[in-house]
Amino acid sequence: MxxxxxxxxxxxxxxxxxxxxxxxxxxxxxxxxxxxxxxxAHVKLPGPSLHEPNVYEFGTPYKTMYEELRRKDPDLYKRNGILPMLKRNLAVKNAPQxxxxxxxxxxxxxxxxxxxxxxxxxxxxxxxxxxxxxxxxxxxxxxxxxxxxxxxxxxxxxxxxxxxxxxxxxxxxxxxxxxxxxxxxxxxxxxxxxxxx
The missing domain is CATH 3.40.50.2300 (Response regulator)
Incomplete structure (x- = not known):
């Protein structure tokens, strides 16, 4: 090669x-x-149900999303993998583009x-x-x-x-x-x- x-x-x-x-x-x-x-058009993350996603503007820092979802329901968002995903994302860059x-x-x-x-x-x-x-x-x-x-x-x-x-x-x-x-x-x-x- x-x-x-x-x-x-x-x-x-x-x-x-x-x-x-x-x-x-x-x-x-x-x-x-x-x-x-x-x-x-937006960043959509799973919410408590299919009809209740968490919606964010592009450019919203991953840290902000992480902290907000951790406050809302840490067990749910840990269990469905969203908090670990956001933690991974925030180690790579500040916000979604x-x-x-x-x-x-x-x-x-x-x-x-x-x-x-x-x-x-x-x-x-x-x-x-x-x-x-x-x-x-x-x-x-x-x-x-x-x-x-x-x-x-x-x-x-x-x-x-x-x-x-x-x-x-x-x-x-x-x-x-x-x-x-x-x-x-x-x-x-x-x-x-x-x-x-």
């Missing part, structure tokens, strides 16, 4: 930040240049999503941006169920794929082969598209 190049990765999920932050944490731990985002508002965050080589609906939203957003640099960005969807166990498993798969991409000199020339090999080895279907900055 060749030396490859240093790449910037973005992990993107819907509104609760579980899958993208799990992947962000793992990739960061392995020394990759990574950021994470949500695409929803929204993908659509990330233009100032710079340019990514790879954007990875964890559900097809989010993949479509990222592609639409990229297509609506002015393409000045003509720099390619690879957008990949790795379908991962939104629960803590699947998020942890999906993060490991995301890490392997990102390492594979970073190890190549030119993903633009080898992406079809990388994806085919990866799908065979991981027994997972991957969607991908190329857009431009």
């Amino acid at each position: 060749t030396e490859g190049r240093k790449m910037r990765f973005a992990m993107v999920c819907s509104s609760n930040q579980n899958r993208s932050m799990e992947a962000h944490t793992l990739l960061k731990r392995h020394g990759l240049d990574v950021a994470s985002y949500g695409t929803g 929204r993908w659509q508002d990330n233009a100032a965050d710079g340019i990514f080589d790879v954007v990875m999503t964890f559900e097809e609906r989010v993949f479509d939203m990222v592609i639409e957003d990229m297509n609506n941006r002015e393409q000045k640099l003509m720099k390619a960005v690879l957008i990949i969807n790795l379908e991962v169920k939104d629960n803590h166990e699947e998020a942890a498993a999906g993060a490991k798969v995301a890490l392997e794929l990102c390492k594979e991409l970073e190890a190549t000199d030119s993903w633009e020339d080898t992406i079809d082969d990388i994806v085919a090999k990866f799908e065979r080895e991981q027994e997972r279907r991957i969607l991908y598209s190329i857009s431009f900055y």
Whole structure:
């Protein structure tokens, strides 16, 4: 395997930040240049019932969410994994960020999503941006169920794929082969598209 190049990765999920932050944490731990985002209108975390989610604005510090939910019902939010998730998130960054508002965050080589609906939203957003640099960005969807166990498993798969991409000199020339090999080895279907900055 060749030396490859240093790449910037973005992990993107819907509104609760579980899958993208799990992947962000793992990739960061392995020394990759990574950021994470949500695409929803708000950050939604499970509440006491399906019809009573906890809703926060993007940019609300994870510490604020953690303290508020710990005050509300520490047993519930510990049991359903929300407090440990927020604690993990706050060790990685201050607050959740929204993908659509990330233009100032710079340019990514790879954007990875964890559900097809989010993949479509990222592609639409990229297509609506002015393409000045003509720099390619690879957008990949790795379908991962939104629960803590699947998020942890999906993060490991995301890490392997990102390492594979970073190890190549030119993903633009080898992406079809990388994806085919990866799908065979991981027994997972991957969607991908190329857009431009």
